[in-house]
Amino acid sequence: MANPRLVIVLSVLFLVSISARSEYYSRTSRRVHLKPKETHLRFFLFDILSGDKPTAVEVAHSNVTFGTSVIPFGTVYAIDDPLREGPEYNSTLIGNARGMYMSASRGSDFCLVMYIDYAFTAGKFKGSSISVFSRNPVTESKREVAVVGGRGKFRMARGFAKLKTHYLNVNNGDAIIEYDVTVFHY
Known part of the structure; x- marks a missing residue:
């Protein structure tokens, strides 16, 4: 019977001596x-x-709660929020915001961390979207979130959105948020 160490050494030498060949597709474009x-x-x-048809639903929460916020620390919401031209419920629907946000503050400085894709389903930018992945300090009167990408007409987007709370019901968490977005894209 062969020595187990010798078998291992010979196996390693055999494997090392086999030439590895891999191919992949690559194309370099002119800058x-x-x-x-x-x-x-x-x-x-x-x-x-x-209500009966919420656009944001809780999908996870912490076993430990802090504070008395409508959205306690560690709570995660999945969203499918409508985007409208104006702050009225009957204003023109132009798209939807889909993604999630999480309560990320333990104190009174209510803050969310958001990953949301804002898709436009009507108008000039129909079929395009912008993506936000950012911290949203909700209690600040002037706040800004980062635009980190996009698709369609907003491919390779970057920029920022200034947010202003137009309406907030502190008892149930319902809100209407005004977005003033500046996007740089190609």
Whole structure:
């Protein structure tokens, strides 16, 4: 019977001596200097936690609760919020915001961390979207979130959105948020 150490050493030497060959597809494009376009968007997001047809639903929460906030620390919500041209419920629907947000503060400085894709289903930007992944300090009167990407006409987008709370029901968490977005894209 062969020595187990010798078998291992010979196996390793055999494997090392086998040449590895891999192929992959690669194409190098000429560097083209495109000037980014700048687009300004203004719309209203309707985030409804109450009623028979909420647009935001709790999907996870912490076993430990802190504070008395409507959305306690560690709570995660999945959303499918309508985007409208104006702050009225009957204003024109232009898209939807889908993603999630999480309560990320233990104190009175209510803060969310958001990952949301804002898809436009009507108008000039139909079929396009912008993506936000950012901290949203809700209690600040002037706040800003980062636009980190997009698709369609907003491919390779970057920018920022200034948020302003138009309406907030502190008892049930329902809110209407005004978005003033500046997007740089190609």
